Amino acid sequence: MAEKNVWIVIPAFNEEATIKQVIKSLKKHGWRNIIVVDDGSVDNTPSIAEREDVIVLKHIINRGLGAALGTGIKAALDLGADIIVTFDADLQHKPEDVERLIKPIIQGRADVVIGSRFLNKEYLKGMPLSKKIGNIGLNIITYLLFGAKTSDSQSGMRAFSRKAAQTISIKTNRMEVSSEIIAEVARKKLKKAEIPIKAIYLRKGQSVWDGFKILGKLILKRLME
Amino acid sequence: MLSLFQVLALLFILVLLVKITLKFKNLKMGLGEYLLWVLIWLLLLIVVVFPAMTFIPARWLGLSRGVDVVVYLSIGFLFLLVYNLYLKIEKIEFEITTLVRKISFKNFKLNEKKK
Numbered sequence: 001m002a003e004k005n006v007w008i009v010i011p012a013f014n015e016e017a018t019i020k021q022v023i024k025s026l027k028k029h030g031w032r033n034i035i036v037v038d039d040g041s042v043d044n045t046p047s048i049a050e051r052e053d054v055i056v057l058k059h060i061i062n063r064g065l066g067a068a069l070g071t072g073i074k075a076a077l078d079l080g081a082d083i084i085v086t087f088d089a090d091l092q093h094k095p096e097d098v099e100r101l102i103k104p105i106i107q108g109r110a111d112v113v114i115g116s117r118f119l120n121k122e123y124l125k126g127m128p129l130s131k132k133i134g135n136i137g138l139n140i141i142t143y144l145l146f147g148a149k150t151s152d153s154q155s156g157m158r159a160f161s162r163k164a165a166q167t168i169s170i171k172t173n174r175m176e177v178s179s180e181i182i183a184e185v186a187r188k189k190l191k192k193a194e195i196p197i198k199a200i201y202l203r204k205g206q207s208v209w210d211g212f213k214i215l216g217k218l219i220l221k222r223l224m225e
Numbered sequence: 226m227l228s229l230f231q232v233l234a235l236l237f238i239l240v241l242l243v244k245i246t247l248k249f250k251n252l253k254m255g256l257g258e259y260l261l262w263v264l265i266w267l268l269l270l271i272v273v274v275f276p277a278m279t280f281i282p283a284r285w286l287g288l289s290r291g292v293d294v295v296v297y298l299s300i301g302f303l304f305l306l307v308y309n310l311y312l313k314i315e316k317i318e319f320e321i322t323t324l325v326r327k328i329s330f331k332n333f334k335l336n337e338k339k340k
Contacts, residue, residue, distance in 0.1 A: 037329075057329040067322040071329055173322055224311060 004106060007033040007081040008098070009072030011065055012089035016043040018202075019089050023052040026087070029095040035075050036089070039068040045089075055079075066177030070170045077165055084165050088156040092199045100195050101159045110193035111164035112185045114150060115157030119196035126201060134211040138179065141215055145222040146183035150194065154178045154206075154214075157197055164190050175210060176217040227274070234273045238266050265302075 008031050012019055023034060034054040038046040040062035049056045057071055069086060076084045083102050087093050097115060104110035117123060117135070124132070135154050142153040155178065160168070168184040170177055185192050227235070242263065249259040272279055272295060279291025288294055 055333065057333055059325045059329055061321075061325060063322050063325050067325065070322070071326045074326065075330070171319065173318055220311075224308070224315075 005080055005082040007076035008085045008087050009076055010036045010087050010089050011039060011068035012036055012045050013039040014041045014043045015089040016045045016048055018091045019045050020048050022089055022091055023054055025095045035072045037068040037072040039063060064174035066170055067173045069177060073165050082162050084160045086158050091202055093157045097197045104193040105159055105161045111161045111190040113159040113193045114152060115155050115197035116152035116194040117199045118151040123196060123198040130208055141218055142179040142182055145218055148182045148186035150182050153182050176214045179218055231273050238270050242266050
C-alpha cells in the first residue's frame with residue numbers, strides 16, 4: 001500500500017450530508033491522498049470538504065459527473081499518482097473495498113478495475129428492482145453499442161493504473177461517462193478486471209428517468225461518432 | 226396569378242436574402258457561405274414561382290411528383306443542419322468543461338499560495 005502512490009478522486013455535487021463522513025472513513029482506512037471535485041454545488045459541500053484537509057477543486061458551474069471525474073483524474077496525474085480510484089460521495093461505497101480494488105493493478109494483472117455490484121448475489125439484496133433492471137439494461141446497451149462487456153457499466157467505483165488514466169479520454173460530461181469509460185477500456189485494449197463490491201443505498205440515487213437519459217445520450221454518441 | 230402561399234413564401238425568401246446580404250456586407254459572413262445561402266434561397270425562389278419546374282429533377286431521380294423532390298431535399302438539408310449543430314454544441318460543451326477545469330486548478334493554486 002505504502003509503496004504505490006494512490007489517489008482517491010471523489011466527484012461531489014450537493015453532497016453536504018455525506019461528504020465529511022466519506023472523507024473521514026477513507027482516511028481511517030489509511031487513504032490520505034484525496035481529491036474532492038466539487039461540481040458547482042449550491043450547498044456547503046466545498047467548505048465542508050476543505051475543512052477535512054484534502055485537495056478540493058471547485059467547478060464554478062455544474063458540468064456533470066464526466067467533467068468532474070476528468071478534472072479529478074487530471075489532478076491526480078499531475079500529482080504523480082500511480083493508481084487512481086474513483087469513489088462516490090454519497091456513502092454508497094465502502095472504504096475497505098479500495099484495497100481489494102487496487103490489488104489487481106498492483107499485481108500487474110489489470111490496468112482498470114471496476115468495482116461491480118453484480119458479481120456477488122448476496123451483495124445485490126439491497127438493490128431496488130428498478131435499479132437492477134436499469135443497470136442490467138445499460139450493461140446490455142454498453143455491450144451492443146460499444147462492444148464492451150461488463151457486469152456493471154454504471155459503477156462509480158473504479159481504479160485506474162497511471163497508464164490507463166493517461167490513455168483513456170473522457171469526452172462526455174454527464175452520467176453517460178460510466179459507459180464511456182467501459183467503452184474506452186475496450187477500445188484502447190486495456191486489461192480490465194472486476195471485483196465484487198457491496199453498495200449501500202441510503203438515499204435515492206439516479207432515477208429511472210436518468211437511466212433513459214443515459215440510454216439516449218449513448219445512442220446519440222454512437223451514431224454521431 | 227400567384228397564390229397567397231406563393232406571395233408569403235416570396236416575401237419570406239426576400240427578407241432572408243436581404244438579411245444575409247447585410248450580414249455579408251458587415252463582414253459577419255464569408256464569401257463562400259454567402260454564395261451558398263444565396264444559391265439555396267434563389268433555388269427555392271424559382272421553385273416557389275415555377276413549381277412545375279421541379280418535375281425536371283423529379284424525373285431524373287425517378288420520382289413522380291416535383292413536390293417530393295423538394296420535401297426530400299429539405300429533410301436531407303435539415304438533417305445536415307442538425308448534425309452540424311450537434312457537433313458544434315459538443316465542441317462548445319467540451320470547451321466549457323476545459324475552461325471550468327482550468328479555473329478550478331488556478332483557483333486551487335491561488336488558495337495554496339495564500340496559505
